[in-house]
Amino acid sequence: MTLIATKNLEKIYDNDGVRTVGLAQATFSIEVGEFLAIMGPSGSGKSTLMQVLGLLDRATAGDYWLDGKHIAEFSDDELATLRNKKIGFVFQSFNLLPKTSVSDNVELPLLYDNHPEKDNRERVRSALTAVGMQHRANHLSNQLSGGEKQRVAIARALVNDPDIIFADEPTGNLDSKSGLQVMAILQKLNDTGKTVVLVTHETATAEHAKRILLMIDGKIVSDTPVANRKFADGNERTLK
C-alpha cells in the first residue's frame, strides 16, 4: 500500500529575491512499512525533502499525496491536525521542553488533540516503555544524557500512534553506542509496522534502513535497496 507519493516535487527558497533550490523534480513513492534512508552531502536537500514530506513546509511546485490526500489542498490548520495524528518527528537536537518532566514532554502531542485525557498516562507510559525510558518518567528533561533525551524524543514521536516517523539526523549528536540504541529502537518500531524515514549523511547509519535515496544538489540521484542491512541490536534477521 502506498503511503507517500510525489510527482515533480520542488522546493525553492526565496529570501528577498535570492533563490536557492532545496529540492528539484522529486518523483518517488514510499510504501507502508518501509524504512527509507535519505542520504547525501551537506546542503543536498535532505532536510528540505523531509520537511516537505513531514508537512512542516510546503512545496513550491509539484504534487504530494499523503495517504491518498492531495496535500496542496489542505489549510495550515488542517496540516497541523494531520501532523498531530499521522506523523512523529525526531530531530538531531532533541527539542525537548526545558525544565519539564520526561512524561510531560512525551504527553505534549496528546495535548494538541481533542480526545479526552484520561488514557494519556497509559499512552505516555507505554511509549516510554517502548524506548526503555519508563524508569525516568519523572525526571526533568535537562537531567538526561543525550542518548536518553533522544529516546524520550522518540517516545514523544510515538505517543500519538502515527503512521510514519521522520527522523532528521537522530544520531548526529550522539556517541556511537547511544546512536546504535536509537537505531535499534527505530528498527524495532519499523518491525511493528511503522513506516520510518531517516535522514543521515553517514553510510553506516543509512545501512540500517531497507532502502536508500541519495540526493545531490536537491535532486534524487539514486534509489536503491540495501543489500547488506545492518541490525543495531546485533540479531541478524532475514530480509523481507
Place this chain on the structure above:
Amino acid sequence: MNNYLHPTFFLRPLRFALRAIRINPARTLLSLLGVVIGVFAVVVVMTLGDGVKGYITGQVESFGTDLIQVEVKIPSATALSQENARSRSQGTQITTLKIKDGEAIGKLPNVSAWYAGTIGQERATYGSVAKRVLLFGTGADVALVDKNIDVISGRFFTREEDDDLSRVVVLGSETKETFFGRSNAVGESITLKGEKYRVIGVMKPRGSIAVLNLDTFVYVPVQTLQKKILGVDHVQFISVKMENVDQEAATVADIIALMRKRHDIDDATKDDFAVTSTKEAQKTLDDVLGSVTVLLLALTSISLVVGGVGIMNVMYVAVSERTSEIGLRKAVGAKSSGILAQFLFEAFIITLLGGILGIALGVGLSFGLSWVFSELGVPLSVHFSPNALFLGAGFSMIVGLIFGIAPAYRASRLTPMDAIRKE
C-alpha cells in the same frame, strides 16, 4: 476538525502558560515589576484619595452644614483666590467688617444665631511660664453657632462680659496644660499685655483642623480682644447659623444684599466681603479634590503603560528565546491559534499576578499611611475601596492583553520550519 468551542481549546494553552510561568520564576517576577508598581500607584491614589476626601469633608461637616461665613476680602478678588490670600498675608487690612454688621444680619429671616470673630496673637504669662498664644475673640453666642464649643470645667463668657470688655478668658485644653499642668486653672489669672485676665473656663479637647490645633487657642470676648488687646474696631469674620438649610441660597443672597447696602457698595466687583455657605464650600472642596484625584490617576496610569511596555519586551524576548519550542509545538500539532492563545494567556496571567500584588501592596501602604497619619493626629479613615480593586485588576488585565497581543501574534505566525531550523 477546528473545534474552537471545545474547552480544551482554552484550557490547554492556559495550562501551558501556567507551566511556562512556573518554570521561569525570575523572568516572571521581573516582568511583573512594572505592572506591580503601576497598579500599586493607582490603588494608593484611589484609597488614600478617598480617605483624604472623607477626612476633609468630615472636618467641614463637623462645624455643621447649616453655617454661612461672612469674611473680609480684598475688593475685586475672589474669596479663595491667590490674590486675596497674598494681599492679606502682605498685611493689607480690611477694616470695614463690624460687629454691627453681625447684629443686622442677625435680624434677617432664617438666621437663628451668629457671632463675630477675630484672631490675634499675644504673649501670655503665668508665674514663670510665658508663651505666645493664639487669641480667638468671639461673641458670647459662639456656642449657639459652633456646636463643638463646650467647656470641660468652669463656663464660657457671657454677652454682658463681652459688652463690658471684661478681662476673662477660656483656655484651650492644651494651653491649660501648658500654663497650669494638672492643677486647677479656673479662678487663676494669666497676664496679657501687662493686664491680668481671669480664667473662667477650660475647653473640651477638640483636636486639629489640618495644621491648626484648636486646643492651643485662648478664647477671649471679641470686644475685649478688639479694644483692650488689638486696639481695633473691626472683625475678621461673622459666622451665621441658619434655621432651615433648604433656604441657604436665599439667605446667602439676603446677606449679600444687606452687606452691600450697609457698606455702600453698588457693584459686585467692589465687595469688601465674601459670603460662603458650608454647603457651597463643601461642593468646591469636593470638586477640587475630585479633579486632583483624576489628575493623579492619569499620572499613575502612565506608570501602568510603562509596565505594559515592560511586559511586551519580556514577551518578545520569550518568543525569540522559545522559537524552537514554538516550532516543536507546531510540529506535534499546535495550530497558530493555539500558540497565540498560549502566549496571550502568559502575558495576561503575568499582568494579573502583577495586578494582584500591586493591589495588595497598595492597600497595605494605604492602611499603613492612614495609621501613621492617625498617630500624627489626622484620623484618615481608609477603607478598602472596591473601585480601587476593580480599577487595579481591570487595568492590569487590559494592559496584559494589549501589550501581549503583538508578541503572541508574532509567535503564532512563525512557520514550524523557521522555528525548528533556528539554533
